[in-house]
Amino acid sequence: MKEAIVSKGLKVEIVDSPIPKPNADQVLIKVVVSGSNPKDWKLAELRNVTGNAGDDIAGVVQEVGENVIEFKPGDRVGAFHQVLQPHGSYAEYAIAWQHATFHIPPKTTFEEAAAIPLAAMTAVVGLYGHLGLPQPWTPATESMALVIHGASSAVGAYAVQFARKSNIHPLICIAGKSRPYVETLIDRTKGDVVIDYRDGDDAVVEGLKKASAGLKLLYAFDATSEHNSYATVSKVLDEGAKITGVLPPDNYEFPPRISNSVVLVGNIHTTEKDFGFIYFRYITRALQEGWFKAQPQEVVPGGLGGIKKALEDLKAGKAHAVKYVFRIADTEGVA
Numbered sequence: 001m002k003e004a005i006v007s008k009g010l011k012v013e014i015v016d017s018p019i020p021k022p023n024a025d026q027v028l029i030k031v032v033v034s035g036s037n038p039k040d041w042k043l044a045e046l047r048n049v050t051g052n053a054g055d056d057i058a059g060v061v062q063e064v065g066e067n068v069i070e071f072k073p074g075d076r077v078g079a080f081h082q083v084l085q086p087h088g089s090y091a092e093y094a095i096a097w098q099h100a101t102f103h104i105p106p107k108t109t110f111e112e113a114a115a116i117p118l119a120a121m122t123a124v125v126g127l128y129g130h131l132g133l134p135q136p137w138t139p140a141t142e143s144m145a146l147v148i149h150g151a152s153s154a155v156g157a158y159a160v161q162f163a164r165k166s167n168i169h170p171l172i173c174i175a176g177k178s179r180p181y182v183e184t185l186i187d188r189t190k191g192d193v194v195i196d197y198r199d200g201d202d203a204v205v206e207g208l209k210k211a212s213a214g215l216k217l218l219y220a221f222d223a224t225s226e227h228n229s230y231a232t233v234s235k236v237l238d239e240g241a242k243i244t245g246v247l248p249p250d251n252y253e254f255p256p257r258i259s260n261s262v263v264l265v266g267n268i269h270t271t272e273k274d275f276g277f278i279y280f281r282y283i284t285r286a287l288q289e290g291w292f293k294a295q296p297q298e299v300v301p302g303g304l305g306g307i308k309k310a311l312e313d314l315k316a317g318k319a320h321a322v323k324y325v326f327r328i329a330d331t332e333g334v335a
């Protein structure tokens, strides 16, 4: 099979590799569409990791291990491949653990499914695992303001959709160029707003104060976690507030009145497997019910041959409310 190997310098080499074998608890998936994430360039560039960096899989089950009871060959599935392990989604075939695999409803395309796994799981781990907010099946019954910084990013937009399902309002969202997209996700009748980060940190702080007037600000999900976002949001959080982010704070110390944490989505393959199991199945239901939508996708020309350009664009900050995805059949040399 063809497989793309990413290394430092954002070199992408397409090699011939053997088709992997699933173990007892794994699923072998013939990848139809692979998704990408910022970590795909970061691990190569910042940690010098070489390998098949793709973790978002959408495709058809080819083979299952002996303990796999929910999936069978021919099923349309999405999956979150285990980060830093071999046999990722940048290939014709990929391996996923059964707990991190989910059925794709008939109306959901492979492109949509490939845009979901890693980012959506980051959003739900942040909202429910770290912030302890009400689950969608036991929604909030009173006002509960939540700040979502980076609301148009894949992680942020998924957090907005889940928070809304949990009846958490007002959602005080921060976005920039993709502000119109976030407007389509929020409910203005419940006080939700979007503040533009391009107006500068002082304007964001003023916007946060205005949007939360009369309410306690006790929860923040910082899906940006850079460009001074932790400090900006922290300025308005009340005593006892919780903030969770997606990157470790860089040269910023939170004031003692706030507790902070950082999501590590990879934990759903180690210490938080049950969390992943439950939420991936819930995502199938959410897609089928129609209240949860995939981040808009851009199909990058050339299949695996398009990975280099996509990772360069991600690194350059060119992705605005979009997931770069790759149709494996578009790869040169793939039948």
Ligand SMILES: NC(=O)c1ccc[n+]([C@@H]2O[C@H](COP(=O)([O-])OP(=O)(O)OC[C@H]3O[C@@H](n4cnc5c(N)ncnc54)[C@H](OP(=O)(O)O)[C@@H]3O)[C@@H](O)[C@H]2O)c1
Pocket (backbone or CB within 6 Å): 037, 038, 039, 042, 118, 119, 122, 149, 150, 151, 152, 153, 154, 155, 156, 174, 175, 176, 177, 178, 179, 197, 223, 224, 226, 227, 229, 245, 246, 247, 262, 263, 264, 265, 266, 314, 317, 319, 320, 321, 322
């Ligand atoms: N810790 C973990 O387990 C984990 C898991 C997943 C992701 N992450 C990290 O989380 C971050 C987001 O990932 P992603 O996949 O959601 O990214 P993404 O979709 O590629 O993010 C793109 C978005 O970032 C927004 N943005 C850029 N600069 C911003 C700023 N100064 N303030 C607010 N928003 C800004 C842009 O908004 P506009 O278009 O509106 O300008 C754009 O839509 C990345 O750093 C990623 O590495 C961590």
